[in-house]
Amino acid sequence: MNSPFSDRRMITDADRFFGRKAETHKVFNALAANSPQCVSIIGERRIGRSSLLQHLLRNYHQHLPQPDRYRFAYLDLSRDTIRRPRQFYAEAAQAFGADNGNSMSPQQFDEWLSGQNPQRDWHYVILLDEFNALQRRRERFDDDFYDGLRSRANAGEITFVVASHVPLHEIAIANDFTSSFFGIFTPVDLKGFGYDEAKASMLRPDTRPLRLVDFDNTSDWAKDDDTNRYHPLKLNMAADLIWQEPNATYEQIKIKYDSDVAYVFGEVVHKAKRRKRALVKANGFWRWLRDRVNGLTGEKPYLLFGLLFVLVLLAIGIINMDQFWGFVRETVGVPTVTPVPTLAP
Numbered sequence: 001m002n003s004p005f006s007d008r009r010m011i012t013d014a015d016r017f018f019g020r021k022a023e024t025h026k027v028f029n030a031l032a033a034n035s036p037q038c039v040s041i042i043g044e045r046r047i048g049r050s051s052l053l054q055h056l057l058r059n060y061h062q063h064l065p066q067p068d069r070y071r072f073a074y075l076d077l078s079r080d081t082i083r084r085p086r087q088f089y090a091e092a093a094q095a096f097g098a099d100n101g102n103s104m105s106p107q108q109f110d111e112w113l114s115g116q117n118p119q120r121d122w123h124y125v126i127l128l129d130e131f132n133a134l135q136r137r138r139e140r141f142d143d144d145f146y147d148g149l150r151s152r153a154n155a156g157e158i159t160f161v162v163a164s165h166v167p168l169h170e171i172a173i174a175n176d177f178t179s180s181f182f183g184i185f186t187p188v189d190l191k192g193f194g195y196d197e198a199k200a201s202m203l204r205p206d207t208r209p210l211r212l213v214d215f216d217n218t219s220d221w222a223k224d225d226d227t228n229r230y231h232p233l234k235l236n237m238a239a240d241l242i243w244q245e246p247n248a249t250y251e252q253i254k255i256k257y258d259s260d261v262a263y264v265f266g267e268v269v270h271k272a273k274r275r276k277r278a279l280v281k282a283n284g285f286w287r288w289l290r291d292r293v294n295g296l297t298g299e300k301p302y303l304l305f306g307l308l309f310v311l312v313l314l315a316i317g318i319i320n321m322d323q324f325w326g327f328v329r330e331t332v333g334v335p336t337v338t339p340v341p342t343l344a345p
Helices: 021-031 049-062 085-095 106-116 131-137 143-154 168-174 195-202 212-222 232-244 250-264 267-297 301-315 321-332
Strands: 038-042 070-076 123-129 159-164 185-189
Touching: 021 038, 021 049, 021 159, 021 185, 038 049, 049 070, 049 123, 049 159, 070 085, 085 106, 131 159, 131 168, 143 159, 159 168, 195 212, 195 232, 212 232, 212 250, 232 250, 301 321
Parallel strands: 038 159, 038 185, 070 123, 123 159
Antiparallel strands: none
């Protein structure tokens, strides 16, 4: 049997989705209002934002009153086919089932949406994943674009549920956006699992080889001491290693776990980038120091370094000031004046 903990991408299988009851309730509570409210899901990388969006997409019938009045769609904004607003509107329409091309103006989108829902009998809800990707195309997705989205949301034409790794107001500040679009959302913070959720996600009914002792000995690896919560993917990775190597010791599993976490979360790449940046900075500082020294000493840096060396000797007490000035006088040929004793009258 394949490991039930092999998931590394977003989870679309309901049997492998655990926890998130509080977050799910808050999202659907906002969407169930007489005028559905937009929702912002905020969570760090690999915490499960995409998986939660898929859970909302596939299970809204179980949580919303009159679910037949809702039309849900999911759109990943990191796709390389969404480079301009016209492509965004075209793919948004396609996500709802439209049969259109790869370009659609805002006016064409409005006409299509009005044709689909002329009496506003349905609530159209679009789940926008990787919302931060649009900010990499800041020059095209500008305040006018976001004002258009806000206008459609306020008019009840469409409701947005967006997922990002930072709060929307921080995105607005970082990109100098002035659109009020970023202030119309109900925030939902997506953090790690609580203890009960973490335990349930690892000790599932179909994971008999895993025991409570396995959870007790490995769950702290995925625990954030600041929040006292457990990272879902890291829990999964620890459980996967135990499943695959049931005879290994926890010490052996921990070594492999640390290596896998560093790879999956990009820590290896980040460390390499930090080392490269440090070398570039060090090289730049050396060139700056060399140019300053050459400017002060006329291409004779040893003069300045010699002085620095003497200052170090003075600072640590190897020589004193009398010895230093005596050395200077001897070097430059300044005669030592011996005081003449005063004769007694």
